[in-house]
Amino acid sequence: MPKVGMEPVRRQQLIDATISSVAEFGLQATTINSISKKAGLSSGIISHYFGGKQGLIEATVRYLLTNLKHELIKQVTPTTTPEQRLMLIIEANFARLQQRSDTTKTWLSFWAQSMHDVQLHRLQNVNSRRLLSNLVSSFKQLMGDDEAKLAAQLCAAMIDGLWLRAVLSKSDQDQFAHCEQLAKNFVCSLIKQYGA
Amino acid sequence: MPKVGMEPVRRQQLIDATISSVAEFGLQATTINSISKKAGLSSGIISHYFGGKQGLIEATVRYLLTNLKHELIKQVTPTTTPEQRLMLIIEANFARLQQRSDTTKTWLSFWAQSMHDVQLHRLQNVNSRRLLSNLVSSFKQLMGDDEAKLAAQLCAAMIDGLWLRAVLSKSDQDQFAHCEQLAKNFVCSLIKQYGA
DNA sequence: TTTTATTAATTGAACGTTCAATAAAAATAA
DNA sequence: TTATTTTTATTGAACGTTCAATTAATAAAA
Numbered sequence: 001m002p003k004v005g006m007e008p009v010r011r012q013q014l015i016d017a018t019i020s021s022v023a024e025f026g027l028q029a030t031t032i033n034s035i036s037k038k039a040g041l042s043s044g045i046i047s048h049y050f051g052g053k054q055g056l057i058e059a060t061v062r063y064l065l066t067n068l069k070h071e072l073i074k075q076v077t078p079t080t081t082p083e084q085r086l087m088l089i090i091e092a093n094f095a096r097l098q099q100r101s102d103t104t105k106t107w108l109s110f111w112a113q114s115m116h117d118v119q120l121h122r123l124q125n126v127n128s129r130r131l132l133s134n135l136v137s138s139f140k141q142l143m144g145d146d147e148a149k150l151a152a153q154l155c156a157a158m159i160d161g162l163w164l165r166a167v168l169s170k171s172d173q174d175q176f177a178h179c180e181q182l183a184k185n186f187v188c189s190l191i192k193q194y195g196a
Numbered sequence: 197m198p199k200v201g202m203e204p205v206r207r208q209q210l211i212d213a214t215i216s217s218v219a220e221f222g223l224q225a226t227t228i229n230s231i232s233k234k235a236g237l238s239s240g241i242i243s244h245y246f247g248g249k250q251g252l253i254e255a256t257v258r259y260l261l262t263n264l265k266h267e268l269i270k271q272v273t274p275t276t277t278p279e280q281r282l283m284l285i286i287e288a289n290f291a292r293l294q295q296r297s298d299t300t301k302t303w304l305s306f307w308a309q310s311m312h313d314v315q316l317h318r319l320q321n322v323n324s325r326r327l328l329s330n331l332v333s334s335f336k337q338l339m340g341d342d343e344a345k346l347a348a349q350l351c352a353a354m355i356d357g358l359w360l361r362a363v364l365s366k367s368d369q370d371q372f373a374h375c376e377q378l379a380k381n382f383v384c385s386l387i388k389q390y391g392a
Numbered sequence: 393t394t395t396t397a398t399t400a401a402t403t404g405a406a407c408g409t410t411c412a413a414t415a416a417a418a419a420t421a422a
Numbered sequence: 423t424t425a426t427t428t429t430t431a432t433t434g435a436a437c438g439t440t441c442a443a444t445t446a447a448t449a450a451a452a
Contacts, residue, residue, distance in 0.1 A: 006431065026312035028224050032408060042433045047409060054408095105311045111364060112308035115301045116222035124364060154378065158350070161357025168307060168320060182350065189389070202397065228442060238399045243443060 011049055011059070013039045018060040023102035027057075027109040058119055061110050064096075064103065065127050071095055072134070082141040086155075086187050089134055093159050094180040104167045132156050139190075147194040158186050207245055207255070209235045214256040219298035223253075223305040254315055257306050260292075260299065261323050267291055268330070278337040282351075282383050285330055289355050290376040300363045328352050335386075343390040354382050 017039035021030045032053050036043040050056040072092040076085060096103060114120035135155050139148035162179040171179070213235035217226045228249050232239040246252040268288040272281060292299060310316035331351050335344035358375040367375070 026309065044433060108308045108311060112304045113222065115304060128365060157354055157357030157361055160360055161353030164356055164360055165353055169324060249442065
């Protein structure tokens, strides 16, 4: 079996299997056995590539976060207007679901766990602050600094709130799309309200 | 030691200890030992009063939910205006923290777990729908039915979103109070926007 | 004494980690 | 090419730990 250069392949296999297992069973019931079984690999391989279960969990979170970041960056061009940029931010955040339906439950599990895990909390904070700073810089081009900060805070809360309630009520794709539209409309009303 | 009529006392002791343990260690690391130790009781008592760990977990969630409900009901009087009622709803929801600082982490843990636990998901849904229906009925007295439904959805998302982001960033009491004020201002702007 | 409340000890299953063994590919030598 | 050695990738059984649940014993109250 052994071919050279399997490392990146195996790492991705295990990360995918982790997302799948956490989505299906929850973080609590996710074991190295449930992961390795889904990956079609042995349990020992986890320690070999990630140093242990905890290392794999963290790598999985990092993967989800960088994915979210790239999802946004790849869409933005020099000609993107502030309004368009705000819409793209919303789309990227709701696409946490659209691209893979099983990632939503995973996000929620990791958020909860981040309250009791220093490493995960650090990663979570980076992500949360990036969303806010992206929003602030976009709003600042449309209104005063103070208004922009307020608008960004409300917008971030609205995105997370709509997303959270959709996940918790096990919404389908259509309901998610509806929430995404609500978030966009909300941004428009913020611009109208505070816009210079 | 044994006195008669200890059941309600012990039950509450164990529920309090569960909240405390989940807040400190997370749901994952909460064991019948960590709970019973915090309660100053033996681990066997959990099975005696709750049939097992799962029974205690569910009883704890039920306790938190009924508490939230009572928090709201006890404030509402026949003379409460719709605007006042909306403010009370927000206060009750943010008071999930104010009354006890360790309950916030507990809420988040239980939300995440509800994605993989049928019983918890049922309880969570009841609560989520009650918030929404409370909001809808209040808004309906201030605007048209369709506008009220929309306002309620946005308001529920804003409450949960602000609350979630405050919890995840480990905000202090002051920052929570600030978020509560943002939520109230948001309700006011909804009324101005859609109000008849 | 009988009942009720509680503890402390015990059980067996499940967990993450470790590690010696193995199997296949790659590299080298013939 | 073919044979041999070395490296890389992977396995799965064994180990020690931890957990929830159960059990028998104990202590106080009725």
